[in-house]
Amino acid sequence: MRKVVLATALLLAGGAFAELSAQERGKGGDPERGKTVARQCVACHHLDKPDAKPTGPSLLGVWGRAAGTDPQYAAKYGPGIKESGVVWDNEEILDKYLENPQSVIKGSRMAFRLADPQKRADVIAYLKTLK
Numbered sequence: 168m169r170k171v172v173l174a175t176a177l178l179l180a181g182g183a184f185a186e187l188s189a190q191e192r193g194k195g196g197d198p199e200r201g202k203t204v205a206r207q208c209v210a211c212h213h214l215d216k217p218d219a220k221p222t223g224p225s226l227l228g229v230w231g232r233a234a235g236t237d238p239q240y241a242a243k244y245g246p247g248i249k250e251s252g253v254v255w256d257n258e259e260i261l262d263k264y265l266e267n268p269q270s271v272i273k274g275s276r277m278a279f280r281l282a283d284p285q286k287r288a289d290v291i292a293y294l295k296t297l298k
Contacts, residue, residue: 201293204286214297230295231256247274262287
């Protein structure tokens with residue numbers, strides 16, 4: 168009986184350790200940290216003003232929106248993004264785009280790259296909150 172209890176305790180502790188290790192490795196994003204990182208985005212995008220006219224499209228409501236469809240920015244999109252068929256509802260695609268926009272959408276005008284995978288995860292978590 169003692170061996171079963173000890174084995175169960177070790178399994179439970181191992182699961183908690185695996186969760187902690189995943190967090191330490193940067194799995195998952197934190198929207199609060201993402202909000203801080205997204206301050207870099209406002210150089211070209213707005214995050215909270217639906218009628219603003221920034222250099223890039225609005226990030227308000229971007230999660231779930233098809234690429235190249237922000238009506239306030241419609242005239243400025245290049246053909247690459249309009250014809251991409253990308254919908255910003257996939258963390259993996261958005262992560263790749265934030266790391267290297269040209270690798271996902273040829274002809275994208277976004278020049279900014281976010282190299283840090285944890286910061287990308289945090290920004291994606293934050294973008295999901297912008298409705």
